[in-house]
Amino acid sequence: MASKLSVGRVLIYILLLAMAVYFLFPLYVMVSTSFKDIDTLRNGNLLTPPTSLSFAPWVKAWSGACTGVRCDGMxxxxxxxxxxxxxxxxxxxxxxxxxxxxxxxxxxxxxxxxxxxxxxxxxxxxxxxxxxxxxxxxxxxxxxxxxxxxxxxxxxxxxxxxxxxxxxxxxxxxxxxxxxxxxxxxxxxxxxxxxxxxxxxxxxxxxxxxxxxxxxxxxxxxxxxxxxxxxxxxxxxxxxxxxxxxxxxxxxxxxxxxxxxxxxxxxxxxxxxxxxxxxxxxxxx
The missing domain is CATH 1.10.3720.10 (MetI-like)
Known part of the structure; x- marks a missing residue:
């Protein structure tokens, strides 16, 4: 009984972990991409982690990106x-x-x-x-x-x-x-x-x-x-x-x-x- 219960718990945890990864994957792509410089984006893909953290995209998005005719960021x-x-x-x-x-x-x-x-x-x-x-x-x-x-x-x-x-x-x-x-x-x-x-x-x-x-x-x-x-x-x-x-x-x-x-x-x-x-x-x- 205990062994069956433990196996059931393991299966539940595996399922929960898989669902968590599935739902957090888009967030990982967003966060990792936001810290990449433009050269890393060109030479890699969405799954490639940033080689070094670049805050330039955040600064530009906040205060310098173009949102139509204006370029004063978000x-x-x-x-x-x-x-x-x-x-x-x-x-x-x-x-x-x-x-x-x-x-x-x-x-x-x-x-x-x-x-x-x-x-x-x-x-x-x-x-x-x-x-x-x-x-x-x-x-x-x-x-x-x-x-x-x-x-x-x-x-x-x-x-x-x-x-x-x-x-x-x-x-x-x-x-x-x-x-x-x-x-x-x-x-x-x-x-x-x-x-x-x-x-x-x-x-x-x-x-x-x-x-x-x-x-x-x-x-x-x-x-x-x-x-x-x-x-x-x-x-x-x-x-x-x-x-x-x-x-x-x-x-x-x-x-x-x-x-x-x-x-x-x-x-x-x-x-x-x-x-x-x-x-x-x-x-x-």
């Missing part, structure tokens, strides 16, 4: 994404928390129908709202601006954040809210002093979900952003498709890693809280 577009993602994530999460609170503990006529309509919003594809969003941004004079992109992502993300918080707050005992009302706590007092302090797990879920969706978005960025407000995903696409003589794959790979680093760091630092937050509402009470 830095300004990285900062555009930061200015877009942080307020959009915070606003959509706070509004979602408020909506979830109202839909669970301040029920009114038609609340279930309203929540159903919000759920439908989770399944509306990006392409279906391009024209209405463009019309709205034009009327608000926010077209081709970072503020306009923030507004678009907040509106589109409210359905998801509301669903997350609503499902979390359903597990909060109604007696707790009633007791607070009897003690004289008002609408906002209950929200701020009772629900928000216990909402850290679901806030982490929303922050990770929204940041990943917003930072990695390409469609809204390419449609609604102007030349000076393009996010880093659009700049990366322009970098890869812009050629001024020799195709520098090492610079392209460095640019791709720069664009992916924030979401990678978010999952490394806070990824374990994602599943905890999703299941916290299910086990509460």
């Amino acid at each position: 830095q300004p577009y990285f900062m555009n994404s930061v200015r877009m993602a942080i307020p959009a994530v915070l606003l959509s999460s706070i509004i979602g928390a408020f909506n979830g609170y109202v839909l669970t503990h301040w029920r009114f006529r038609g609340v279930d129908a309203l929540f159903t309509m919000l759920l439908v919003g989770c399944f509306i594809p990006f392409q279906a709202i391009l024209l209405p969003m463009a019309t709205m941004l034009g009327r608000l004079d926010l077209a081709n601006t970072t503020t306009g992109l923030v507004l678009v992502h907040v509106i589109y993300g409210i359905a998801f954040t509301t669903m997350f918080f609503r499902n979390f707050y359903v597990g909060v005992p109604g007696e707790l809210i009633k007791a607070a009302r009897i003690d004289g706590a008002g609408f906002f007092t209950i929200f701020v002093r009772i629900l928000l302090p216990i909402s850290l797990p679901i806030f982490m879920v929303c922050l990770i979900w929204q940041f990943t969706q917003i930072w990695n978005d390409f469609l809204f960025g390419v449609v609604f952003a102007g030349t000076d407000s393009m996010p880093i995903t659009v700049a990366l696409n322009n970098l890869v498709n812009t050629s001024t003589g020799v195709k520098e794959y090492n610079v392209d790979m460095a640019g791709a890693i720069i664009a992916a680093l924030p979401t990678l760091l978010v999952y490394i630092v806070a990824g374990r809280y994602f599943v905890r937050g999703l299941t916290a509402g299910a086990v509460k009470g």
Whole structure:
């Protein structure tokens, strides 16, 4: 029995190792290529490790690569994404928390129908709202601006954040809210002093979900952003498709890693809280 169990474990570890290698192989190609100079790229292949580490591709991708008609690298577009993602994530999460609170503990006529309509919003594809969003941004004079992109992502993300918080707050005992009302706590007092302090797990879920969706978005960025407000995903696409003589794959790979680093760091630092937050509402009470 023990020998069979040990053989089974060995087979499982071999399978897991093979899958890990399979999924990490593209990352190895990207990282190794980004540290190669142009001569190594010409004389070797994708699997050849760099003979010496060259940081020149990273420097050029950050501050000197051409992304269309401009050749100032990825830095300004990285900062555009930061200015877009942080307020959009915070606003959509706070509004979602408020909506979830109202839909669970301040029920009114038609609340279930309203929540159903919000759920439908989770399944509306990006392409279906391009024209209405463009019309709205034009009327608000926010077209081709970072503020306009923030507004678009907040509106589109409210359905998801509301669903997350609503499902979390359903597990909060109604007696707790009633007791607070009897003690004289008002609408906002209950929200701020009772629900928000216990909402850290679901806030982490929303922050990770929204940041990943917003930072990695390409469609809204390419449609609604102007030349000076393009996010880093659009700049990366322009970098890869812009050629001024020799195709520098090492610079392209460095640019791709720069664009992916924030979401990678978010999952490394806070990824374990994602599943905890999703299941916290299910086990509460």
